Amino acid sequence: MKKVLIIQAGFFPAKNYGGPPVSIKNLCLALDGLFDFYIVTQNKELHEKEPLLANNNIWHYMWNINVKYLNAKDFFPYKFNKIVSEIRPSTLYLQSFFSFKIVIPTILYAKKNKVKLIIAPRGELLSGALKKKWKKIPYIYFMKLILPKNTLFQGTSAEEIKSLNFFFPKWDNIFLKNLPSPIDLQSSYHKKKNNTTKFIFLSRIVKKKNLKFALDILKDISENIIFDIYGPIEDLNYWKQCSELIASMPENISINYCGVVSNEDVTKVFNQYDFFLFPTYSENYGHVIVEAMVSNCPVIISDNTPWNDINIVKSGFALPLSEKELFVNAINKAIKMDQQEYNKLIMNNRRFVREFVYDDVSVEMYRELF
Structure with a gap:
């Protein structure tokens, strides 16, 4: 061999x-x-x-x-x-x-x-x-x-x-x-709470992942939301800037830093949230985006990743960073979704994962490569 x-x-x-x-x-x-x-x-x-x-x-x-x-x-x-x-x-x-x-x-x-x-x-x-x-x-x-x-x-x-x-x-x-990670798509639906929508950011705390932009967006949201941040703090100066923004947030925005997640627990953590907010500057793949989608956690991301087709199949939002208002509108839309609309979004998300994320062709190409 x-x-x-x-x-x-x-x-x-x-x-x-x-x-x-x-x-x-x-x-x-x-x-x-x-x-x-x-x-x-x-x-x-x-x-x-x-x-x-x-x-x-x-x-x-x-x-x-x-x-x-x-x-x-x-x-x-x-x-x-x-x-x-x-x-x-x-x-x-x-x-x-x-x-x-x-x-x-x-x-x-x-x-x-x-x-x-x-x-x-x-x-x-x-x-x-x-x-x-x-x-x-x-x-x-x-x-x-x-x-x-x-x-x-x-x-x-x-x-x-x-x-x-x-x-x-x-x-x-x-x-x-x-x-992608070999994870089975779950059949159960996450129950979205209408009074407080839960958003998650899960990535390294560095400028490239653009957490500061996410926080800046949330300042313009008037509804009650929870925004939990996970990931290693690599850039202390950048985290200081983010912390200053967090301290100035209005009372309706609850923000928590929740530490680092092991690879084995990523799916379990995503299961607890309604949406993944990740306005990254660029991703050549973005495993964390795929893991969110596979975990039935719809994504609100920048359009600097390979996953912009989520806009076409209506399974999430991929938006330009130059249009902050589009992110604000997407978050407001996410907050106002009732359970039926949210279930439809999850169904579209599953379809997208099956059709665009998993394929046997890439496995065969790797075999030929080696």
Whole structure:
């Protein structure tokens, strides 16, 4: 059986790395039995120095995946090459482009040993994610000098493919979307309370996810609502700005910060809410959006994600960030929905998930890729 070695910045039980660990977990589950999957990752939580696991540098087995957690010093080429040589993979699958401490040794190994290399930047090259261009553009040009010619880049949205074609026109760039979590659509309906509508924000607390915009919208709502915020606070200065907005909210808006949610509990948390409010600046996929929809929690999102067709099937709202009033109108409409209207929205949501989220074609394309 062919071996696929996945290199990424972080993996479970870490909670703060966002969508990439979910993408990889879903991929390995979908292709279980067809390939032997190995993951080499950092032994730390995002933005923390303390080790994630005390017992590192050994293979852990979870979800039929072999996972090894390495300290920073183990990513230097000599030690890294020794670990990769023990596995002898047919494919190296890299889950970042800018995490240079793990990217550079992976590229150098692939080039020296002529191993197939696939790079999935996971949205890092989207315009909304390219902050500090004065650092990143020179890095991109440097990487072009050391990249093997047969490197393949994977984009998971049309926007990401456009970015890859712009930065790497001489390399092969393929569109292959992420696979959703293998969750059964629930048959039960959430009972919407007419007196207080419950909204949720679940994501990393950083500027890109645009929580501040969500709070600014809610200041214009006159009805009673509950807005609960979940996710790791990565940008303390940004959270301070959000906290100042929260403190100035009118009495009809109840806002709570509820901490970090483990991947296993995401569906259970979404089940408790009427709507997911997520005006993100950009998502190349947006696992959290899919998890909300699969959990029967309709979404109110920006139109900077791959899920704008929810407007066509009337299963949610995908709106331009330049039109704040449209968000206010959508929230007011959500609040005023009676149970019958809400049930219809849920039915449309289920139809959308079945038709546009789950498909066997992508699984087959991943099999062919490896």
